[in-house]
Amino acid sequence: MASDNENPLSKRQKVQSAEVGTEILKALAELAPATSLSRLAEHVGMPASKVHRYLQALIASGFAEQDPATSHYGLGQAALFVGLAAIGRLDVIRIAAPRLAELRDELNETCFLAVWGNRGPAVVHVEQAARAVTLVTQVGSVLPLLGSSTGQVFQAFLPERETALLRQVELGETAAAQAEALAVQEAQIRASGLQHVHGLLMQGVNALSVPVFATGSRLAGVITVVGTAPGFQAEPEGPQARRLVQVAEAISARMGGQRPS
CATH class of the missing domain: 1.10.10.10 (Winged helix-like DNA-binding domain superfamily/Winged helix DNA-binding domain)
Structure with a gap:
């Protein structure tokens, strides 16, 4: 010494x-x-x-x-x-939380992070806006795979083996009939890196969702902005979507990841 x-x-x-x-x-x-x-x-x-x-x-x-x-x-x-x-030591919640708080303040809309759990997309962190959509954004909520923008992003970027069982449960006997439409949707999400929905999970509630990645282009979670119409339009090419993508890219970069090309 x-x-x-x-x-x-x-x-x-x-x-x-x-x-x-x-x-x-x-x-x-x-x-x-x-x-x-x-x-x-x-x-x-x-x-x-x-x-x-x-x-x-x-x-x-x-x-x-x-x-x-x-x-x-x-x-x-x-x-x-x-x-x-x-x-x-990298913790997607720890890294994403302050950035989601900033995004919430900037957009004045509720922002949350979901990760893949044993029952599907699970909400693990929420930054509530003043006009919070609490019914679908509580910590611990499990979102549908195909009935939410968050779930659809997981469906697009996770390996098929991870989502197959849950997809089959949600689709039931219509799985075969919807296979082609789902494939088109997944390709669109992977190409754009973004999904937007209007009133899908709940009437009058719109959402934008973007994936975040860790090292090796591994999907670490999905961040979502959710709000009520007509105030929040969730336009895929609007300023809110562009800002959400920027935040997701910053989180991914901090975790050493990036969207697969």
Whole structure:
């Protein structure tokens, strides 16, 4: 352990050294899966000799590794372990909540987040507007898969095996007859990244829903703005929809994800 009387210059040098090492680690991540020494040095704006010294220290600690066949550098097992631990700490509710509060204040409409539960889309966080639509936006509410904009987004982006049973229950004997229409709807939602409904779940209640993604383009949840007509029109190309998409993209970016192309 360092003494309280440690030379201030030495402490500053250690901090600076840690900062340089962190920058090189970030660059290795940005240039993943592997990069040459010259490209890495150019990327961080440092002399190759300096970068090489730091790389040797990172390799010794397991945070970097060098491919013996190509001499290229990449992240090591220790860096991957830290990255996975950070991913595991990401909480879609924690990340989405403040952004939904801002969106609620901006639009003056109720905004909520739903995640996929064992019974379908479950509301896990709600930011209520003054004219709240409480009947469909209480925490713990389970929304229909095909009878809500939220559920339809889950249907479009989740693997078929995840939604098949619930879809069959909701459609019953009409499943085969509606298969083609559902396929068209899913394709439209995946292409636009947005679903809008007017009075589907409840008469006079309109909604806009957008997916949010985590690492690997994994669907983490769906955020929805819901309100009553005629005040809230839920136009798919209107300013409210554009703002909702921006918020969803910001949440996804914070979680290291993006909508699959």
